[in-house]
Amino acid sequence: MTSLLFVGGGSIGHIAPAVAVARALTKLHPSLTVHFVCSMREEDEAFLLKEGIHPTCLDAPRLSFGFPWKFYRAYRRSLTLLDTLHPKAIFSKGGYVSLPVCFAAHGMSIPIILHESDAVSGYANRLVARWAADICLGFPDSAKRKIQPHITGNPVRPGVDVGNRTEGLRLTGLSGNRPILLVMGGSQGAEALNAFIRTHIDELLAFCDIIHLTGPGKTGVQERRTGYWTRAFAHEEIRHLYAASTLALSRAGASAIAELGANGIPSVLVPLRGAAHDHQCANASKAKESGGCMIIQQRDMERTLLPKLRSLALDSALLQTMGTKMRTLTSPDAALQIAKVIARHLAPDE
Structure with a gap:
């Protein structure tokens, strides 16, 4: 054989x-x-x-x-x-x-x-x-x-782009009446993104609900908050979480970009600098050319990320346009x- x-x-x-x-x-x-x-x-x-x-x-x-x-x-x-x-x-x-x-x-x-x-x-x-x-x-x-x-x-993994929004809302307990921000740092998580969410959770929840995938061994917001759902990692259920999400905050790994693209999720990418020839910065630059995502450098997160997420979450027309363009990043x-x-x-x- x-x-x-x-x-x-x-x-x-x-x-x-x-x-x-x-x-x-x-x-x-x-x-x-x-x-x-x-x-x-x-x-x-x-x-x-x-x-x-x-x-x-x-x-x-x-x-x-x-x-x-x-x-x-x-x-x-x-x-x-x-x-x-x-x-x-x-x-x-x-x-x-x-x-x-x-x-x-x-x-x-x-x-x-x-x-x-x-x-x-x-x-x-x-x-x-x-x-x-x-x-x-x-x-x-x-x-x-x-x-x-x-x-x-x-x-992309089979079936990752055929999730069910209703099932995603059931899994997370979110209402679906507000924009939903998906936060993920790749399979190993991103402590910088996790720390940002922990620090700004109240300001973020003022305008969106949050699905937060922290990565194994990493933590999100410890206190129970209405509109906030967190897990270390998602396997089969990831497709439903994608389906429920309005926009994403993510590192710029190639697989993450491909899956976000397959689901047409407008994204803000925070590339990890210094890793393997700065491949995430190169990935983010290529992805940005589509018009479906934006880049914020980690050093600028405290200054620019919160207002950027707020303006995106509240602009449904821009989100729709970016979502369509995001799909061009997948094959x-x-x-x-x-x-x-x-x-x-x-x-x-x-």
Whole structure:
């Protein structure tokens, strides 16, 4: 039986799109067996288990003093895994966990298909791109590569854009009679956004209700407030929360932008600076070109964020226009496009 190995992790932003691609690929090739490799983060494995996928968790290193030895151990384990599974190809979503697996696959002449979600590549993806047989991009770029990339857009998890507003209101207990602000900092949360909500909760609740996803291990407003609902993370219910939301305050991860775009949610993006070649700043700049979102830098939050959110929440015409433009940031068939690229590397009978 033909098998394919998916690798990525370190954040749900790597894993959720890979799951979408796996679903699309197995629809094209029902007899295909897929196996996932993720990081040691509990959140990565938990997400995949909820999707019915039992992954291999690889202790891959980030750059640190012990990197050479830890990388060698991860590389040796990757060799063993590849020798056991005999995958026809590797689909890499990038990040540090992909590097030892793809290095081992390259040495074994196993084709690698890389998907780069962000507008600018980090170190790991720049290396993996040198070995890749095919490269798919979430955003068009001008980087020079040895092969011509496929501009596929960023896939979103299946069903994330078909939520029910009534169910979202039931889950949160919100009335739906006022604008609803969705606050999310990605799968790992954003303490700067959380702190802003805690500090300005009364001023915010004066003009909107709030759905606040804090991220695992992080806290929102502790006191019970009418019009405020918080959870660390949302899985299946996220689609209903999207459907109930009027506008969003978010970091600028590629997957977050794609899901907000798929749901047509006008957004204020606060990119995380200094992370992996400032990829969030590049993502936010690309997204802003659509007209569906605005950018506020973290250093300017205290001065400009509250009045910006207030003016947006109370301008229904602008929200409608921005929501329509936001949808241009998503590619509804991105997962299928990527699946078709991968399929070229499978056995003829698959």
